Amino acid sequence: MKNKHLILLIVFLIVIKIVLSVYFFDFKYLHPDEDDNYSIAQHFIKTGTYPMTAFHGSGSILLYQQTMFIGISKTNFILGYWILTQAIYCLSVYWFYTLATHLLSPKRALYACILYCIYPSIIFHIGAIFAYENITTYLLIFNLGILIRVCQGEKIKFYSIILFALFVAISCLVRGHLLAIYGLLFVVSLALIIKKYVRDKINLVYFISMSALSILLVCITYYQILKRNEQIFGVKIISTQLGFEFLQGHNPTARGSWMGSWSKKGNALYEYVHLNIPEIDSLNEYEASQKRKELAIDWIVNNPFKEFTLTVRKIAMYFLPVNYLALPYAHIYNPVTGIVHILFLLFIVQLARGKIVLTPVICILLATVAASLLLTIVFFVGSRWRFYAEPSMILLAMVYLSHVFPDKKYQ
DSSP, X not given: OHHHHHHHHHHXXXXXXHHHHHHHOOSSOOOHHHHHHHHHHHHHXXXXXXXXXXXXXXXXXXXXXXXXXXXXXXXXXHHHHHHHXXXXXXXXXXXXXXXXXXXXXXXXXXXXXXXXXXXXXXXIITTTSOOTHHHHHHHHHHHHHHHHHHHTTOOXXXXXXXXXXXXXXXXXXXXXXXXXXXXXXXXXXXXXXXXXXXXXXXXXXXXHHHHHHHXXXXXXXXXXXXXXXXXXXXXXXXXXXXXXXXXXXXSTTOOSSOOOOTTSTTOHHHHHHHHHOTTGGGSOHHHHHHHHHHHHHHHHHHOHHHHHHHHHHHHHHHTSSOOSOOTTXXXXXXXXXXXXXXXXXXXXXXXXXXXXXXXXXXXXXXXXXXXXXXXXXXSOOOHHHHHTTHHHHHHHHHHHHXXXXXXXXXX
């Protein structure tokens, strides 16, 4: 009976989340970055050519082009996106519960679901804005479950392999940095299988099939992006953003977070770039990106101690319990986020002490946190990048509670 009450509470929290999303979601505008991409797609539809830019991940440009070709207005696209994200969110609660049962008892998995449903970034800070993380993070939860099942030696259905690969390709199309996250997940999963966590050889076949199909679909989806950018800059690149963001994360004025618009005079980064790259304004976007990347590498090589302290600062900032945007509440320390972060860090301490056993499930969940944190260290602290790790952090925080409070006491 108690479990039924918990399930009803979860359903109630799902409804609350959707109601909040209706209230706070802007059904007229995309995210500013995506507005830029939408304008690029409109330019192509009107002129048949692209402007000289490949700054953001260009996958969404292709998506917007297709919607324009078939006559879907921007307003209808945003409405369709909202409906899709709410549907995937509802599915993600079940996927999260299934994932939790690999680590926790069924009742505790329901507690974890409640925490997932009230998590600030999910229910409001990212969950109530136009951000493709509202799709990609939820699909990542499904894919983590598939990877865990394979690494534990379970048999999976053929359609699960297809869905896994499709979700990887869709996610990487709209968010290019997921290439790094899935790349690390594949490496860790392969290592687990090779080290004989799994004795059933058929699971290696599953893993190879999933990986090969994922890579194939990603290559197919990225072909047009590479071709488009080669036409513009003469080189096959995903985007020009890397050099710009890399320099934001590694320069003498860097503070570990986003430094604001690099194109505005008076900005510290703007002044630093123009001082060290006098010809910057005469370069195209790709050339400017390469120069900025070289400048960042040069600063790292010549300032190892400052780079070390900056890295420590980024890691500390990563675990601050603040969330993305949703002004005026963006920079308030949220107690729910804070508690989960503290419990997660205590989990890491106990894991390092050998008090908690490192299992394949924990390895895979930690890989998502490591990949998210790596993006922070390479670039700068971004709460949307942390969003990918938050479901895993919630689960591992619950594992720590299970370690501290044995079953009889906890239930």
